[in-house]
Amino acid sequence: MNKKRPVSLKDLAKELGVSVSTVSRALKNSPEIGAEMKKRVKMLAKEKNYRPNPFAISLLKNAPHIIGIIVPDIVTHYYSSIISGINDVARKNGYSIIITSSYEKYKLEIQCLEDLVNIRVEGIIVCLSQETRDYSHFEMLYEQNIPLVFFDRICLTDKFSSVVTDNVDSAMKATVHFLETGSKRVGFIGGANHLDIVKQRKHGYLQALRDNKIPIEKELVYCEKIGYETGYKAAKALLSLPNPPDAILGMTDSLAFGAMKAIRERNLRIPEDVALIGYTDEIHSGYVDPPLTAVTHQTYKMGEATCKLLLKHIAGDYSVEQVVVPCILSVRDSSSKVK
Amino acid sequence: MNKKRPVSLKDLAKELGVSVSTVSRALKNSPEIGAEMKKRVKMLAKEKNYRPNPFAISLLKNAPHIIGIIVPDIVTHYYSSIISGINDVARKNGYSIIITSSYEKYKLEIQCLEDLVNIRVEGIIVCLSQETRDYSHFEMLYEQNIPLVFFDRICLTDKFSSVVTDNVDSAMKATVHFLETGSKRVGFIGGANHLDIVKQRKHGYLQALRDNKIPIEKELVYCEKIGYETGYKAAKALLSLPNPPDAILGMTDSLAFGAMKAIRERNLRIPEDVALIGYTDEIHSGYVDPPLTAVTHQTYKMGEATCKLLLKHIAGDYSVEQVVVPCILSVRDSSSKVK
DNA sequence: TTGAAAGCGTTACCAG
DNA sequence: CTGGTAACGCTTTCAA
Numbered sequence: 047m048n049k050k051r052p053v054s055l056k057d058l059a060k061e062l063g064v065s066v067s068t069v070s071r072a073l074k075n076s077p078e079i080g081a082e083m084k085k086r087v088k089m090l091a092k093e094k095n096y097r098p099n100p101f102a103i104s105l106l107k108n109a110p111h112i113i114g115i116i117v118p119d120i121v122t123h124y125y126s127s128i129i130s131g132i133n134d135v136a137r138k139n140g141y142s143i144i145i146t147s148s149y150e151k152y153k154l155e156i157q158c159l160e161d162l163v164n165i166r167v168e169g170i171i172v173c174l175s176q177e178t179r180d181y182s183h184f185e186m187l188y189e190q191n192i193p194l195v196f197f198d199r200i201c202l203t204d205k206f207s208s209v210v211t212d213n214v215d216s217a218m219k220a221t222v223h224f225l226e227t228g229s230k231r232v233g234f235i236g237g238a239n240h241l242d243i244v245k246q247r248k249h250g251y252l253q254a255l256r257d258n259k260i261p262i263e264k265e266l267v268y269c270e271k272i273g274y275e276t277g278y279k280a281a282k283a284l285l286s287l288p289n290p291p292d293a294i295l296g297m298t299d300s301l302a303f304g305a306m307k308a309i310r311e312r313n314l315r316i317p318e319d320v321a322l323i324g325y326t327d328e329i330h331s332g333y334v335d336p337p338l339t340a341v342t343h344q345t346y347k348m349g350e351a352t353c354k355l356l357l358k359h360i361a362g363d364y365s366v367e368q369v370v371v372p373c374i375l376s377v378r379d380s381s382s383k384v385k
Numbered sequence: 386m387n388k389k390r391p392v393s394l395k396d397l398a399k400e401l402g403v404s405v406s407t408v409s410r411a412l413k414n415s416p417e418i419g420a421e422m423k424k425r426v427k428m429l430a431k432e433k434n435y436r437p438n439p440f441a442i443s444l445l446k447n448a449p450h451i452i453g454i455i456v457p458d459i460v461t462h463y464y465s466s467i468i469s470g471i472n473d474v475a476r477k478n479g480y481s482i483i484i485t486s487s488y489e490k491y492k493l494e495i496q497c498l499e500d501l502v503n504i505r506v507e508g509i510i511v512c513l514s515q516e517t518r519d520y521s522h523f524e525m526l527y528e529q530n531i532p533l534v535f536f537d538r539i540c541l542t543d544k545f546s547s548v549v550t551d552n553v554d555s556a557m558k559a560t561v562h563f564l565e566t567g568s569k570r571v572g573f574i575g576g577a578n579h580l581d582i583v584k585q586r587k588h589g590y591l592q593a594l595r596d597n598k599i600p601i602e603k604e605l606v607y608c609e610k611i612g613y614e615t616g617y618k619a620a621k622a623l624l625s626l627p628n629p630p631d632a633i634l635g636m637t638d639s640l641a642f643g644a645m646k647a648i649r650e651r652n653l654r655i656p657e658d659v660a661l662i663g664y665t666d667e668i669h670s671g672y673v674d675p676p677l678t679a680v681t682h683q684t685y686k687m688g689e690a691t692c693k694l695l696l697k698h699i700a701g702d703y704s705v706e707q708v709v710v711p712c713i714l715s716v717r718d719s720s721s722k723v724k
Numbered sequence: 725t726t727g728a729a730a731g732c733g734t735t736a737c738c739a740g
Numbered sequence: 741c742t743g744g745t746a747a748c749g750c751t752t753t754c755a756a
Contacts, residue, residue: 050529050530051447052447052505054732054733054734055733055734056733056734064742064743065742065743065744066733066734066735066743066744067735067736067742067743067744067745068741068742068743070733070734070735070736071735071741071742074735078741078742079741079742080741080742083741083742097502097503098503098733098734099444099505099732099733099734100503100504100505101440101441101443101444101447101449101505101732101733101734102440102444102732102733102734102735102748103733103734103735104440104748105438105440105441105444105732105733105734105747105748105749105750106733106734106735106736106747106748107734107735107748108390108391108440108748110440112483119469120465120468120469120472121462121465121466121469123460123462126459126460126465127460129459129484130458130459130460130486133459133484133485133486137485137500142483142485142500142504143483143484144451144481144482144483145472145482145484146472146476146481147469147472161476161481163436164436164437164439165439165481166391166436166438166439166440190389191389274668274671274672300668303672306672306674307672307674310674329613329639330642330669330672332613333613333642333645333646333669333672333673334672334673334674335646335649335673335674393748393749393750394749394750395749395750403726403727404726404727404728405727405728405749405750405751406726406727406728406729406751406752407725407726407727409750409751409752410725410726410751413751417725417726418725418726419725419726422725422726437749437750438748438749438750440748440749440750441732441748441749441750441751442749442750442751443732444732444733444734444748444749444750445731445732445749445750445751445752446732446751447732
């Protein structure tokens, strides 16, 4: 009933009456081995379902071909999609991935890092937890020369490569799209002001207004907290202004969907009365009515880029690089007042 | 610039002027070692930041403390949430997880399984791909005594443990809910008929009709393939019937959202003209208009249960078990014609 | 209480 | 072309 011991090179060698080295070489197609021998060895290997023991190889080479990942959580679409990109590139290159989550906690992030180092992964990919302000646990890796790449929430950019999205540009594009398709007064719903993404996206929004010589009105900007309920509340507030906006940029998917609800409740039409743009990667933007125009993160691409960068470092090229993956404005039906 | 070789037991032994065995024993708190010695060894180990080489240990014990997972994809909330549950239980027990995705392809599923076996994971968790009809690749594992647990889409239940949701019951509850809240003719949109979840949910739906002495009409059942487009197409077909349904049970979230689009396009009201229930996770069902009544899976719990089962097998208890995690009907606004 | 040595499965080097 | 052997880092007898 116990797990059977898998077949080893030695088993094959004994059965064939040759040495272990010969078998090893034959299986790797070493040119030193005769065609006849090779055939015999390979036949038996297939028959016995031989699989090289990865532990022995890792022990020898100190390289298990495993990449470690630390994300704040794995359930959020944004992260799981990035992981998906990482995974595919890794697999294509003969690597497996191990995923750990920090649950946005500094302490757990350190724990995850510790675990991954103990497992002796060949490289590590990290998106910082919201709590993390001290980065010394990562500096350690630098000293040990363990390859590390950050994405999205990054730090120590002089030491480690990183992949980020262009938040400023994406908000700018969205705002400009409003202005080019018949909207005049654009409102902005954001999250807590200390967050980088909030700062950057708001900055992009304001910049677009400035570029188009549109006076900035403070009451059109509502920043409080990211979430569906806040989006609803914010949109209600904006629409109750004496001079309400005729377009709203929701800085995340939940904010935009909340805003959508508020607009519907007022019996206003989207986009005729109020145009709406959100940020989302999810298929769900197509499920609502009208389908939501949204800034789409190229999450899968980000994952690919991150993994490629890491593999580059693993391969021995230690040059630090910063990759910016642009966002795309996916225009659907909620944003254009004109055709 | 190269990765430094990590400290080994031998390094410690040399520095302390004792044997490797002594160091090994001291670190494991073997009672044969003197307190003084232990202290010295542990001090140095900490100072040198010693970490046992997992490959050496795995080579010896053939047990890397890694669990392999095969899911159809990792981006879908349903799977990532289950993975999250698996992950937490695994980690609590000193295991890491490796995730692979079959992308719903039979061939890739075999490939994933192959990979995981090659990595010599200690146990494997699988949710079958939609394409998979032949299960012989899993029977192999049974012969090799590699622990395996299925969840959601399962097979070979006599050989392997599994975790499922109560699909029959959930579909029954949803159907009964329709009948109790003013709907008379309930349609059903499902997926490919060979899938267990399709069979079961359909069965629950049919059972509810029988229990309520409602004649079963074949044309109210549309089973083809899971997906948004199919849901849209199916609902259009159902609503085009000479005697169309006044309620539709969509067997997955994408099917239900697709159906919602079709209903809207016909300018029918939800739930007054056509009531609708889907299967989905919490968040997005609230974003659509009207908020969608849906069967909610306790995905995290399922993940936990699955992993616990696997760990049980790994620990040597090979008794096959079936765990059923109940669904919850989350009533929102799309389903009741009466209050 | 400690040490020496075998062995886990593989590769790589040196002989023949 | 093939065989022998050391080495990777650790645990585990068996001896002392």
